[in-house]
Structure formats: structure tokens, C-alpha cells
Amino acid sequence: MKNLLILGAGTSGTMMANHLVSKLPKSEWQISIVDQYKTHYYQPGFLFLPFDIYTTKQVKKNGKKFIPKGVNYVQEEIELIRPEANEVDLKNGQTMAYDVLIIATGSKIVPEEIEGMSGPEWHKSIFDFYTYEGAKALRNKLREWEGGKLVVHITEMPIKCPVAPLEFAFLADSYFKNKGMRDKVDITFVTPLGGAFTKPRATKTLHYLLEEKAIKEVTDFNIERVDYENNKIIDYADQEVSYDLLVTVPTNMGDPVIERSGLGDDLNFVPTDKATLQSQEHENIFVIGDASNIPASKAGSVAHFEAEILTENILRYIEGEPLKEEFDGHANCFIETGNGKALLIDFNYTHEPVEGTFPFPGVGPLSLLKESRTNHMGKMAFRWxxxxxxxxxxxxxxxSATMNEKGKKLEEVS
Structure with a gap:
């Protein structure tokens, strides 16, 4: 009996277990998945939790119910990956051997990377919304907050769902308008990038929306520290931005087990072939989702597209066939813009977000790079x-897993 081992039962790992269980012969392969957590979170929902758009029950479920029958589910912390021995050590002392390994350990926020960020004001006047605990604490804060300077801040790239901080700023504008206190709230969006987003075409559209909503924009801000005693963030050029309430996206890093195992880069992301999703260093290891260092967005839609292509490549690897160099970095993301509207962007490694329609060329029903209520409905439907x-x-x-170019005004990435 051969062993296929999946590390992580989040979005990527769970999808891969479900894709592969019906494709590998049960008489020859045992599929196992390891994760230390009982709860599976719908992470895109963390954006809506602070604004009371979603309840806590809507963003979490028992993870075991999504693991298919026939897959060995091990709930335990991973201690070490030992690729030279094709083994993984668990915290409880158990060792699991593998013939094929899928790393789906995701990424985590690391606020302690920035001086003062995770200090005594963490979840008091400084919040994240990339964790369930952070989003819930921020919800409780916003319910009672009487106004002042709200700063929405990105520490550094890459981050999970690069558009989420912008969405937070847009939804905050809408939230405070609905509470009749927008005039009491000064919103500033602070980013280390030269513009609102990683792609120039979308940046132009998103910058216009920031202006339209009277959200100030501070670009090229590379934070050095948080001065929580004086409510300021300070960058390496000594530029300062004052806040009363700081909503920050801390540094995102791969799981600590990647560092312990010596498999990652400086941010603990695993060097991965961007087209095949195979580890660059170990041919029987594959990487999916936020755990990899590929230059694609760390977003659920990307993991979904990766899973389709990775499933075929694992089957090819098992059969000794050449891998398909097929993944093109395809990302498809709704961007909530507030007031019941949203944008939709579609792009990949080589093409900027484009105008056009989705999924059907010329028909839609969703429009690209344009605000619409239909796009907002699409965003809300995504949870189901x-x-x-x-x-x-x-x-x-x-x-499709790869970007469909039909009916779109394409612009190549420069």
C-alpha cells in the first residue's frame, strides 16, 4: 500500500482530499490528511464579520464533515517534515511515511514581526481581521466606536487576498454612512505599494473609488514600528500616520513547520514550480494554496484553480508521465465596494485585470472591472x-481553471 499524505485541512488540503479520493485506487493508495484544528473557517467571511454582515456561525463549521470517506483524518500538530526520509513527524510522537506529499499548510499573520504591533494594544485599538479572533474582536469594537481616525494598513506583500484591505476600507465607508456617523470618521488607506493594488489596471479603478468615497491614500509606506503609546505608525523614512483605530494586515508567513523543516524561503513559503505546482527541490512533494511562493494571489479562487491542475499532475507523477505546465496564475476575485455593489477582476501571470464579461464572453452575467449589484450578489453567493x-x-x-481570454480587452503584464 502506498501513501499520499496531505498536510493541512484548510481550503486547499480539503479540496485535494476530495479531488483525489475518487481517482486513486483504494486497493493501492491510502490518502491521509493531517491538521491540528477541529474548526474549518470560511476565511473570506472574516471581512464581513466586523460589520455584522455575517454572524460567527456563518464562517465556521466542523472541519471533519468535509473530509471524504476513505480518507484517514489525523487531528494532530505537525512537528517536522523530513523529505530525505519521506516521513513526517507529528507532535504526539507518531511518524507518517509518504510516497507523495501535498503541502497545504497555508499562511498565518505574524504581528510580532513589527515592533509594537502585537503589544498591549493588540485587539484593543490595534486589530486584524485575517483571523477569526481578530475579526470578532473588531466587530465588538466597531459596535461601540464613536469615531475618529480609522487607518486601514498593509504591512508588506504578499498577503492572503490582496484586495481584502481595500474591501475593508470600502465597507467601513458604507458601514459608517449607514450608522449616520460617516462625518465623524476619517478613513485612511496605507499601503507599501505604489498604488491601491498590485496590478496597474485595477489600481486605476480602485484609486478612483477611494477618491469617490473620500478615503485618503498613503502609498509607499514601509512600516518600521507601531508607536501604540502615541497612536502612530512610523515607516523607515520617518513618515508618520496617526490613528485612533488601526486595522492592520500584519506580515503573512508560511507555517512554522516549513521553517523547522528547512523547506521555505525567508517568509516560510515553499519554493514551487509556478506552472506544475511541484516542489522545486523534491519531486514527490507538491504545494498548493498559500503555502507556496508562486507569484499568484493567495486567494481561495486561486487554490480552487490550482487544485484542478494539481490533481491531474499528481496522477501523471504516479504514472511516471511528464507533468503539465498548465497553471497560469489564474485569479478571479470579487471586490466589495460597499453600498451593495462589487467589482469583479479576472487575471493571471501574464494578463492584467481586464474589462469584459464573465463567465460567458459578451453575455456575462457578471461584468469585469465595473461596479454592479450583480457582482455583489455573486460575492454573497460564494459562501454557499x-x-x-x-x-x-x-x-x-x-x-475554467486557466484564464479564458475570449471577450476580454486583454493587457499584458509589463
Whole structure:
């Protein structure tokens, strides 16, 4: 009996278990998945939790219910990956051997990387919304907050869901308008980038929306420290931004087990072939989702597209066939802009977010790079799709893993 071992039962790991369980012969392969946590979180929902758009029950479920029958589910912390021995050590002393390993350990926020960020004001006047605990604490704060300077801040790239901080700023504008106190709140968006987003075409559109909503924008801000005693963030050029309430996206890093195992780069992301999703150093190790260092967005849609291609490549690897160099960095992201509207962007390694329609050329029903209520409805529908289709390995109809170029005004990445 051969062993395929999946590390991590988040979005990527759970999808891969569901994709592979019906494709590998049970008489020859045992699939195991290891994760230390009982709860599976719908992480895109953390954006909505602070604004009371979603409840806590809507963003979390028991993770075991999404692991398919026939897969050995081990709930334990991973201590060490030993690729030279094809083994993984668990915290409880157990060792698991593998013939094929899938690393799906994701990424985590690391606020302690910045001086003063995780100090005594953490979850008091300084908040994150990239964790369940952070989003819930921020919800409680916003319910009672009487106004002042709200700063939405990105520490450094890459981060999970690069558009989420912008969405937070847009939703904050809408939230305080609905509470009748927008005039009491000064919103500033602070980013280390030269513009609002990583892609120039989308940046132009998003910058316009920031201006329209009277959200100030501070670019090229590379934070050095948080002065929590004087409510200021300070960058390496001694530029300062004052806040009363700081909502920050801390440094994102791969799981500490990647560092302990010597498999990662400076941010603990695993060097991965961007087209095949195979480890650059170990041919029987594959990497999916936020755990890899590929230059694609760390977002659920990307992991979904990766899973389709990685499933085929693992089957090819097992059969001794050449891997398909097929993953093109495809990302498809809704951007909430507040007031019941959203944008939709579609891009990959080589093409900027484009105008056009999605998923059907010339028909839609979703428009690209344009605000619409239909896009907002698509964003809201995604939670059902996530729990009932994506996690279960069911492909979304009419949405291809690689970017469909038909009916789009394409612009290549410079």
C-alpha cells in the first residue's frame, strides 16, 4: 500500500482530499490528511464579520464533515517534515511515511514581526481581521466606536487576498454612512505599494473609488514600528500616520513547520514550480494554496484553480508521465465596494485585470472591472458555493481553471 499524505485541512488540503479520493485506487493508495484544528473557517467571511454582515456561525463549521470517506483524518500538530526520509513527524510522537506529499499548510499573520504591533494594544485599538479572533474582536469594537481616525494598513506583500484591505476600507465607508456617523470618521488607506493594488489596471479603478468615497491614500509606506503609546505608525523614512483605530494586515508567513523543516524561503513559503505546482527541490512533494511562493494571489479562487491542475499532475507523477505546465496564475476575485455593489477582476501571470464579461464572453452575467449589484450578489453567493461545492471538490460550471481570454480587452503584464 502506498501513501499520499496531505498536510493541512484548510481550503486547499480539503479540496485535494476530495479531488483525489475518487481517482486513486483504494486497493493501492491510502490518502491521509493531517491538521491540528477541529474548526474549518470560511476565511473570506472574516471581512464581513466586523460589520455584522455575517454572524460567527456563518464562517465556521466542523472541519471533519468535509473530509471524504476513505480518507484517514489525523487531528494532530505537525512537528517536522523530513523529505530525505519521506516521513513526517507529528507532535504526539507518531511518524507518517509518504510516497507523495501535498503541502497545504497555508499562511498565518505574524504581528510580532513589527515592533509594537502585537503589544498591549493588540485587539484593543490595534486589530486584524485575517483571523477569526481578530475579526470578532473588531466587530465588538466597531459596535461601540464613536469615531475618529480609522487607518486601514498593509504591512508588506504578499498577503492572503490582496484586495481584502481595500474591501475593508470600502465597507467601513458604507458601514459608517449607514450608522449616520460617516462625518465623524476619517478613513485612511496605507499601503507599501505604489498604488491601491498590485496590478496597474485595477489600481486605476480602485484609486478612483477611494477618491469617490473620500478615503485618503498613503502609498509607499514601509512600516518600521507601531508607536501604540502615541497612536502612530512610523515607516523607515520617518513618515508618520496617526490613528485612533488601526486595522492592520500584519506580515503573512508560511507555517512554522516549513521553517523547522528547512523547506521555505525567508517568509516560510515553499519554493514551487509556478506552472506544475511541484516542489522545486523534491519531486514527490507538491504545494498548493498559500503555502507556496508562486507569484499568484493567495486567494481561495486561486487554490480552487490550482487544485484542478494539481490533481491531474499528481496522477501523471504516479504514472511516471511528464507533468503539465498548465497553471497560469489564474485569479478571479470579487471586490466589495460597499453600498451593495462589487467589482469583479479576472487575471493571471501574464494578463492584467481586464474589462469584459464573465463567465460567458459578451453575455456575462457578471461584468469585469465595473461596479454592479450583480457582482455583489455573486460575492454573497460564494459562501454557499464554498461550503457546498469548492471544499467538496466540485468544479464550478463554466469557470475554467486557466484564464479564458475570449471577450476580454486583454493587457499584458509589463
Amino acid at each position: 458555493i464554498y461550503w457546498n461545492m469548492l471544499l467538496k471538490g466540485i468544479n464550478i460550471p463554466f469557470v
